[in-house]
Amino acid sequence: MNAIQEEILELKARMGATILAHNYVDAAVQDIADFCGDSLELSRKAKDNSAETIIFCGVRFMGETAKLLSPGARVLMPAKDAGCLMADMCDPEKIRAYKAGHPDHLLVAYVNTTAETKALVDVCVTSGNAERIVTKLGSERPIMFLPDQNLGANLNNRLGMKMDLWPGCCPVHHRIAPDMIKAAREAHPRAPLMVHLECQPEIVALADAALSTAGMLKFVEKSDAREFIVGTECGMIYRLSCAFPDRKFYGIEPKLVCKNMKKITLENVLDCLKGRGFEIEMDPELMAAAVRPIERMLELS
Ligand code: SF4
Structure with missing residues (x-):
């Protein structure tokens, strides 16, 4: 632990705050978190949380989800501008127009969406539970997945x-190309190759497993292999290395970096604890509408 990490842990304990961190944040930030996980795991932690303050080390939609599930807690983001490029690809106006034109469709949204988007859909999923939930929803109504x-x-x-x-x-995941997979396979011929489910189908077809980040941890646990190629954001390599110190993990080159996740630093986490964080605040009506598809997800998963 360095001096700033020690100061963070001391202040956090004094305040009784909980620090939740996504698997993609920097190693030094993962080290001071009470819990690291993927979106589904962090949602569950936020729901079970009893602390008055949650410091959310991740991007904004994750902080919003934590607030929706733990409305009594103060949810603070260390970086105001840590957004998600995928979440920004859903324009609520366009979703309203789609709904008007397709009244029979069930809207299933990946949890990587803003609260405005969540308020317009029927159920949320994460990459860890999407298969189970979509299967349960069956084919009674046509589905729009977003x-x-x-x-x-x-x-x-x-x-x-x-x-x-x-x-x-x-x-970040969309840019993984077949030549990157080929190069990684050639460099590490004995290593099974895991990719994230956000990769393109042609990449998934080239991998040994397509998983959520929580799924990658389980895959490694069950595998006899000693080394693995990891086709997701580079923060996950540190997470896997901590969980399995006796195994080796290689990223896909060039390195996959989510710039927004990397906006969370030890400095701004410390600022947060000193009262200079960015509190997630939402209109109560929006919160009531946006929490419904998340609760539905937790019931179904
Ligand atoms: S890696 Fe970054 S851009 Fe991609 S879904 Fe996650 S937060 Fe969004």
Whole structure:
């Protein structure tokens, strides 16, 4: 622990705050978190949280989800401008127009969406529970899946479904190309290759497993392999290395970085604890509408 990390832990304990961190934030920030996880795990932690203050080390939609599930807590973001490029690809006006034109469709939204988007949909999913939930929803009503066209297409392929797909994606995962996979395979021929479900279907077809980040941890746990190629944001390599110090993990080159996740630093986490964070505040009506699809998700997952 360095001096700033020690100061953070001391202040956090004094305030009785909880620090939640996504698997993609910097290693030094993961080290001071009470809990690191993927969107589904962090949603559950936020719901079970009893602390008055949650410091959310991740992007804005995650902080909003924590606030929706723990409305009595003060949710503070260390970086005001840490947004998600995929979440921004859902324009609420366009969703309203889609709903008006397709009144029979069920809207299933990836949790990587703003509260405004969540307020307009029927149920949320994460990459960890999407397959289970979409299967449970069945095929009684046609489905529009938003905003990740890659996750939606991968689900369609896996489940033999024909969901409509919103034209959105995570630019970090979308840029993984077949030549990057080939180079990684050549460099590490004995390592199984895991990719995130937000990758394009042609990339998923080249991988040994397509998973959420929580799924990657489980995959490694069950595997006899000693080394792995990890096709997701580079923060996950540190998370896996901490969980399995006796195994080796290699990223896909060039390195996959979500610039927004990297806006969370030890300095701004400390600022947050000193009263200079950015509190998530939402209109009560918006909160009531946006929490419904998340609760539905937690019931179904
Ligand atoms: S990795 Fe992709 S989906 Fe995740 S926060 Fe960054 S842009 Fe959004």
